[in-house]
Amino acid sequence: MAASSPPHVVIFPFMAQGHTLPLLDISKALSFRGLKVTIITTPLNAPFIHSKVSDHISSISVSVIPFPIVPDLPQGCENTANLPSVSLDILASFITATKNMKQHFEALLKEMVETGSRPICVISDFFLYWTLDTCRSFNIPRVVSHGMGVLPMLILKHNSDPCKTSSEFDVIELPSLTLPFTLNGSDLPVCDPDDPFTRVILEVEEADKNSWGVIVNSFQELEGEYVTALEGLYYKEARAWCVGSVLLYDYIQEQSRASDGKSQSCGPYIEWLDKQEGTSVVIYVSFGTQARLSNEQMDEIAYGLEMAGQRFIWVVGSSGMWVPDEGWMRRVEGRGLVVRDWVDQRSILAHPKVGGFVSHCGWNSVLESLSMGVPLLAWPIEAEQPLNAKFVAMGLKAGLMVSEERVKTIDRHVICDGVKELMESEKGKSARERARELGTMAWNAVKKGGSSDEKLDELINRLIDIKRD
Structure with missing residues (x-):
């Protein structure tokens, strides 16, 4: 050689x-x-x-x-x-x-x-x-x-x-x-x-x-x-x-090649985000590729998101058998996007319109979110995710817990309150500022x-x- x-x-x-x-x-x-x-x-x-x-x-x-x-x-x-x-x-x-x-x-x-x-x-x-x-x-x-x-x-x-x-x-x-x-x-x-x-x-x-x-x-x-x-x-x-x-x-290599420094990722969900007015106004919801939530829990998420009144992108993922009722789809039309296909999560989190992430807190998702300066609403499901969730919310103070109780099904009112707190409250604002600080450190x-x-x-x-x- x-x-x-x-x-x-x-x-x-x-x-x-x-x-x-x-x-x-x-x-x-x-x-x-x-x-x-x-x-x-x-x-x-x-x-x-x-x-x-x-x-x-x-x-x-x-x-x-x-x-x-x-x-x-x-x-x-x-x-x-x-x-x-x-x-x-x-x-x-x-x-x-x-x-x-x-x-x-x-x-x-x-x-x-x-x-x-x-x-x-x-x-x-x-x-x-x-x-x-x-x-x-x-x-x-x-x-x-x-x-x-x-x-x-x-x-x-x-x-x-x-x-x-x-x-x-x-x-x-x-x-x-x-x-x-x-x-x-x-x-x-x-x-x-x-x-x-x-x-x-x-x-x-x-x-x-x-x-x-x-x-x-x-x-x-x-x-x-x-x-x-x-x-x-x-x-x-x-x-x-x-x-x-x-x-x-x-990302650094991409930025050195692209004169505008923007991600080259595209898709219907990015086009949808581009049309939203304001910054940090959309909450992204995804539980990764492994989590399989019950239809009952999916319903609670759907109604919780509706009650919160926030714009959202929800990746249904492996819970693909769940079908929302038509009335719900009509009521959230225009302010909510449900995606059943694979998405480039990083491009969503990097988008300036995204201001929060409802996540299972797998480590990849935690780092992707913090690297892009996006705070998390932590919803751990399995493995080491509860440790990640507490570290983000209580250690780093770059997110909130959707609930500190480990229950079989989280109620729509709890979900609604968590989403509103992350996106609207002073606590949420503080978590967002901290996430942005950590994002700068990561880069x-x-x-x-x-x-x-x-x-x-x-x-x-x-x-x-x-x-x-």
Whole structure:
């Protein structure tokens, strides 16, 4: 291999949109720095990934390996969005099935090494825990990606007995860790020591702790005070590298290419936003690709939005079987837009007409919203989302909680009051100002000389030095 050949990084995302997108952003950030990137995925996930990196074909390639056929999963199910249910047992089967990709992964790395394109590291999703053994066999550092922020990751790892039974109202104290909010039993994922998902997570956690390092989609100014504590939970002096908000690397490149500095994204929902008068006047509602709300809850959201009287864009998403009544559609016509297709969420949040985001508080959505200076009305549903929601509302003060009670169905009046408070009240105004401050910090972090820009350079240089040794 010629001495001038660029450093090579392999990126292996878990087959879920929320896990894949930030790693695609990291792929682009590495390619902007002149690195060669290979993304590993499966046949049915490849078209989506190709569509996201098609402008970088000279530096980013996609290698496809087969997804295994296993009895517990429907044939052709290669992404968590296509799982027949949201049960943890099914998710455990899906994660376990990926282990059957190990032989193909090893063959790919072997070919890279033999052809003189040895990677300086493999950036692997934490659910693909089995990649650690393969990386070790080739003496290639494994850098793990969680898709979570530093603080929620720290809390989940610090909670040394996750399966300890506790009431949802119990206050949980974590030794030597000061939190910016009260941690209750209801904020942590439900855990059963006998279920398949818990057994998988124990394997995942062991591989995670033994990885060379962890790459985090966050930035020093947002969560820097928790980084040292997180690193202390890893073995062999592993480092946590905060290189986010990773979506902004691409935005900066777009702005340098476009004379007007505007996003090139378009669609019916952007055209609708363009027609609205004023700024920060539309509230955006979306619960991500995985959440599946009941028809009863969808009705409550619909009537809550109507009662609030605000202009809104509501992405129905995976709750696509829900159909609103015709009377409601007539009453909100002109001030509300219901979207059933996939949307470019980032372009919506970047639009100056959007002034709030009703969100499940997945970490990607939190960072996308804050990076664009948009406050959140936090409505956590599962996983670490309650931690993200409390961090945003109580720690960062860049949003409000739709409700502090974890109930099966949130009433329309509660939804109405939350939307109006975010969009009209002094509390909402304060949250919006704080979100804009954090947005400025996020952009500065990824600019030349910013904290995330320097951390990414530091990570690359450290890996190159290891390869030389």
